[in-house]
Amino acid sequence: MLGPHWRRAAVSLSALASVGCAAGGAPSTHAPAPPLPGTEACIFTVNLNDWTVLDDSTLIVYAPMRKDPYLVKLFEPIYDLQFRESLGFEDIEHNGQLCKDDYVVARGDIPRRTPITAVRALTPDQAKRLIAASKQPAKPAGAAKQ
Secondary structure (H helix, E strand, C coil): CCCHHHHHHHHHHHHHHHHHHHHCCCCCCCCCCCCCCCEECCEEHHHCCEEEEEECCEEEEECCCCCCEEEEEECCCCCCHHHCCCEEEECCCCCCEECCCCEEEECCCCCEEEEEEEEEECCHHHHHHHHHHHCCCCCCCCCCCC
């Protein structure tokens, strides 16, 4: 038999579940993010030899050579990632591979350990396009297309 504390928790959870179901049909005001290019992959950490920062939450790493690019998307931005001179890569399974759900560690005065939400194998052409797009100035919000 459930005690009074467990009974209240069960009632609260069922109430939350019914509210969540009712709210689930509401339209979202945010457009879905476009799919990431490339195919899901993992990288052997011993092969990582360089990276290019696209923005504070996206980078391209190269492994084992510069002709083998991988897109790495972070869970949250790391402020001034492009100015970090040293990055670390931590695989949580200790199998030598960097995959989704592993970590990037941005070293500095205040180190940041941030989860990786995607690792995607890219073609060299895809990497070139992403790098070129990252160097374009951001368009102001509400700018009209001509």
